[in-house]
Amino acid sequence: MNEVERIARFRSNHGIDHLVDVHTHFMPRKVMDKVWAYFDSAGPLIGRPWPITYRHDEEGRVARLREFGVRRFTSMLYPHKPEMAAWLNSWAADFASRTPDCLHTATFYPEPDAKDYVASAIGAGARVFKSHIQVGDYSPLDPLLDDVWGVLEDAGVPIVVHCGSGPAPGTHTGPAPMEELMRRYPKLTVIVAHMGMPEYREFLDLAERYERVYLDTTMAFTDFAEEDAPFPSDELPRLDVLRQKILLGSDFPNIPYGYIHQLEVLERVAPDSDWIRAVCRDNAAALFGLDG
Incomplete structure (x- = not known):
């Protein structure tokens, strides 16, 4: 059985059409x-093959995700230096326009014009943002981001934030x-x-404390x-308590195993x-207001 067939079986077993x-x-x-x-070189932010x-x-x-039955996905992209985010946002807007199953994604970096290009991206239809604190090497509390967070809070647009200390x-x-920040x-x-x-x-605590904090499963629970x-076994009951706040994430295509593994470990x-x-x-359908 190939991976597409295994994923189809997983979806069928749990009554998931997509x-x-x-x-x-x-x-x-x-x-x-x-x-x-960078991944090939096992750089310092990765630390392993x-x-x-x-x-x-x-x-x-894109074709691979569609074969897997992924009906909606994102284009998580992020800058590692100033004067890069607006260009990435322009590319992402074009990608979303020619890839209708992609949720229009945008990003930002602490710089003087960040508020303006974030507001422009929202106006152009951005539905999710990415903030990579590890790669960007910036604090979410940087004063240059104060207005950015305010704009995003007012707009209610979700931001996927890499804020944990893994993999390094x-x-x-x-x-x-x-x-x-919260x-x-x-x-x-x-x-x-x-x-x-x-x-x-600590991040389960944050999701428990704040109504609008969610968590994605990206790489979690995988071998x-x-x-x-390792995910602490004594925290497993909280996954049930917070069941409406956990969203599927995979890091596709940048994963060192098959997509099916991220799905099958959820069964554990x-x-x-x-x-x-x-x-x-x-x-995710509820959070992003997706049909079907």
């Missing part, structure tokens, strides 16, 4: 090539900056990437992640099939 993946990566070709080169499983061209990657800690990663902007809609790995407990950052931690349906489809 998947919604809130954490997939599509970027300009030259940016993606540099990202892949990390083979890319789906090293296809853009068209091939950054200068500003960890729960403390995000706790302060204290300042309590209605901000945040999706904590990777379930907050490895600070799972690869469990080697270095799921209290029931209703939970899997909520995580793999219903929660």
Whole structure:
């Protein structure tokens, strides 16, 4: 049985006609090539060998997700320096316009014009943003982002934030900056990437405390992640309590295993099939107002 067939069987077993993946990566070709080169070199933010499983061209990657039954996905992209985010947003708007099953994604960086291009992206139809605190090496509390968070809070647009200290800690990663950010902007809609790995407990606390804080499953529970950052077994009951706040994420295509593995590991931690349906489809559909 090939991977497409295995994923179809997974969906059938849990009554899921399609998947919604809130954490997939599509970027300009030259940016993606540099990202892949960094993974190939096992750079310091990675710290271990990390083979890319789906090293296809853009068209091939989109086709692959569609074959998997992923009806909606994102183009998570992020800058690592100033004067890059607006250009990425322009590319992402074009990608979304020619890829209707992609949720129009945008990003930002702490710089003087960030508020303006974030507002422009929202006006152009951006439905989700990405903030990569580890790669960008910036604090979410940077004063240059104050107005950005305010605009996003007012608009109610979700932001997927890589704020946990995995796979390697950054200068500003960890729960403390995000706790302060949510204290300042309590209605901000945040999706904590990777379930907050490895600070799972603290980010579960944050999701419990704030109505608009969610978590995505990206790489969590997989054999690869469990080697270095195992999910604490005593926290498993909280996955049930927070079942409406957990969304499927995969990191496709930048994963060192097959897509099916991210799905099958959910069966290890799921209290029931209703939970899997909520995580793999219903929660994201509700958050983003998706039809069908």
